[in-house]
Every structure is written in structure tokens, then in C-alpha cells.
Amino acid sequence: MKPVSIGAAWTDANQFIKREAGLLFPLVLLFVAIPVALIFLSIPPEMRAMRMDQRGPQPQLPGASLLLILVCSLVVIGGTLSCYALAMKPNVSLAEALSHGFRRVPVALGAALIVGFGLGIPALLLTKLGGAAATTFMLVGAMLLSARLLLLNAVIVDRSVGPFKSLRASWDASRGNFGRLLLFVIVMTIPIMLGQAVAEVILGLIGLALGGPEAGRQAGDIGAAVALAIGQAYMIVMTVRIYRQLTG
Numbered sequence: 001m002k003p004v005s006i007g008a009a010w011t012d013a014n015q016f017i018k019r020e021a022g023l024l025f026p027l028v029l030l031f032v033a034i035p036v037a038l039i040f041l042s043i044p045p046e047m048r049a050m051r052m053d054q055r056g057p058q059p060q061l062p063g064a065s066l067l068l069i070l071v072c073s074l075v076v077i078g079g080t081l082s083c084y085a086l087a088m089k090p091n092v093s094l095a096e097a098l099s100h101g102f103r104r105v106p107v108a109l110g111a112a113l114i115v116g117f118g119l120g121i122p123a124l125l126l127t128k129l130g131g132a133a134a135t136t137f138m139l140v141g142a143m144l145l146s147a148r149l150l151l152l153n154a155v156i157v158d159r160s161v162g163p164f165k166s167l168r169a170s171w172d173a174s175r176g177n178f179g180r181l182l183l184f185v186i187v188m189t190i191p192i193m194l195g196q197a198v199a200e201v202i203l204g205l206i207g208l209a210l211g212g213p214e215a216g217r218q219a220g221d222i223g224a225a226v227a228l229a230i231g232q233a234y235m236i237v238m239t240v241r242i243y244r245q246l247t248g
Contacts, residue, residue, distance in 0.1 A: 002176075002177075002245065002246050003177070003180075004177045004180045004181065004184075004242055004245055004246065005245065006180065006183075006184055006187075006242075008241070008245070009238050009241035009242045009245065010238065010241075012241045013234065013237040013238045013240075013241050016087065016237055016241075017233070017234070017237055020086065020087075023086060023094050023097075024083065024086060024087070024233055024237070025230070025233065027079065027082060027083055027086060027094060027097070027098075028079065028083055028229045028230065028232065028233040029226065029229060030079070031075055031076070031078065031079025031080075031082060031083075031098075032076055032079045032080060032083070032228075032229040032232060032233075033225045033226045033228070033229035033230075034225070035071075035072035035073070035075040035076045035079070036072070036076060036225040036228060036229060037221055037222045037224075037225035037226070038068060038072050039068070039069050039072045039073070039076075040221035040222075040224065040225060041218060041221050041222075042065040042068045042069055042072075043061070043065070044061070044062075044065075045217065047061065074105060077105050077108055077109070078098075078101050078102035078105045079101065080101070080153065080232070080236065081100075081101035081102070081104050081105065081108060081153060081156065081157055082097045082098045082100070082101025082102065083097075083101070083232075083233060083236045084101065084153050084154055084156075084157040084236055084239075084240060085097040085100045085101045085157050087236055087237045087240040088154065088157055088158055088240045088243075088244075100157065101157065104156050104157055107156050107161075107162060107163055107166060108152075108153065108156055110162065110163030111152060111156065111163040111166055111167055113163075114163055114164070114167060115145060115149070115167070119137075119138060119141045119142075119145075122137060143182065144178075146182065146185045147174060147177075147178050147181040147182040147185060148170070148171050148174050148178065148181075149167065149170050149171065149174075150170070150174060150181050150184070150185060150239060150242070151169075151170045151173050151174055151239065151242070151243045151246070152166060152167065152170040153236075153239070154170075154239055154240055154243040155169045155170045155173070155243075158243070158247075173243065173246045173247055174246070177246070181242070184238070184242070188231075188234070188235045188238065191231070192227075192228065192231030192232070192235070195227045195230075195231055196224045196227040196228045196231070197224075198227070199223035199224055199226065199227035200220040200221070200223050200224035200227075201220065202223065203219040203220055203222060203223030204216045204217065204219055204220025204223065206219060207219025207220065
């Protein structure tokens with residue numbers, strides 16, 4: 001077990017971001033912010049207003065929107081992995097980072113499916129005992145995996161292995177540092193969520209003032225997507241620094 005220094009990771013991450021901001025932020029804006037904004041914009045307002053206990057006819061997502069969400073989700077995964085490649089591999093060019101990141105998308109999808117089945121099947125079985133049991137299981141499982149698999153994308157980018165070995169390597173690398181890694185996830189997630197909410201409100205109000213309710217909704221979606229992408233850039237670089245501490 002190697003101890004993790006979040007402070008050292010923060011210092012190293014800030015130095016990298018100052019040095020490589022000209023590559024990192026255009027990458028994250030083009031391949032994360034824009035597709036995320038398109039996903040937000042493709043969801044009709046009536047679907048956003050749906051409640052879990054709503055009865056009667058449910059609004060349906062148009063086929064074109066489903067296709068757009070699928071394509072944009074794949075772009076986001078590839079863009080995220082490309083950001084990991086840029087943050088991890090010294091002297092890598094933007095083209096090389098993009099090429100490597102998108103080549104590793106199938107591995108990331110495979111790992112996500114494994115984790116999804118691992119959580120989803122027990123949760124479905126627990127629904128027979130009541131919704132509270134399934135919800136508790138999902139919350140506890142999500143907390144555990146958010147820390148133990150924090151390094152998954154870093155492993156996928158750094159090593160030429162498949163989904164199962166990537167999951168195992170990420171799990172092994174985080175052994176003994178669960179508390180610190182979970183704290184890191186919480187500490188990073190809260191400001192990102194707050195920044196996303198603030199950006200959505202501010203740009204939404206500007207759009208509302210300039211173009212009415214629909215323009216306000218669209219501007220808010222764009223602001224939220226940009227704030228989320230910038231926050232993700234910081235979290236990715238920090239995660240790479242933590243990965244290097246644990247595996248270097």
C-alpha cells in the first residue's frame with residue numbers, strides 16, 4: 001500500500017494545467033462540453049419535468065434525440081480518455097492523445113457494462129425486498145466503486161489491457177486508500193456541481209433576458225455543460241497525479 005497525498009496531487013495538477021492549458025481546455029471544451037450540451041439540449045422540457053411517481057402517458061424521447069445522445073455519449077467517453085492521455089503521457093501531441101483516447105473507448109465501454117451488470121442485477125433482485133433495500137445497495141455500491149475504481153480510466157489509457165484486467169488493476173491500485181480517495185471524490189464533486197448550477201443559472205438568466213424562456217433554457221444548458229467540462233478537466237489531471245503516486 002502506498003499512501004496518497006492529495007495536496008501533492010493538487011500542486012502537480014495546477015502546474016500541469018498552467019503549462020498545458022492551451023491544449024487541455026480546447027480538448028475538453030470540444031470533446032466534452034459541446035457533446036454534453038447537445039445531450040442536455042436534446043432532452044425535451046416535458047421529460048425534464050417528469051416525476052418518479054408520475055402516472056399516465058409518459059413523454060417519449062424522439063428517435064433522433066436518442067441517436068444524438070448515443071453519438072454524443074461516445075464522443076464524451078473518447079474525449080475524456082483523450083484528456084487522460086494528454087495528462088498522463090509526456091510530450092504527447094493533441095492528435096496522438098485523441099487517437100489513443102478514442103482507440104480505448106471499447107475497453108471503457110466494456111468495463112462500464114461489467115460494473116453496470118455487477119450493480120444492476122443485485123439491485124433488481126433486492127427490489128423484491130422493497131425499494132429501500134435496492135436504493136441503499138446502489139448508494140453504498142456507488143460510494144465504494146467511486147473510490148476503488150477512481151483510477152479506472154487512467155489504467156485504461158496507460159495499459160494495453162482489456163476491461164476485466166483494467167478493473168482489477170484499478171481496484172488493486174486503490175487498495176488501502178479508500179478513505180482518502182472517497183474524500184477526494186467528494187471534495188472535487190461538490191464544487192463541480194455547485195459551479196455547474198451557478199453557470200446554468202447565470203447564463204440561463206442572461207438568455208432569458210435576451211431571448212425569452214427557450215433561449216434561457218438553452219443558454220443555461222450550455223453554461224452547465226461548460227462548467228462541468230472544466231471541472232472534469234481538473235479532476236482528470238488530479239486523478240492522473242494520484243495514479244502516478246500509487247503506481248509510479
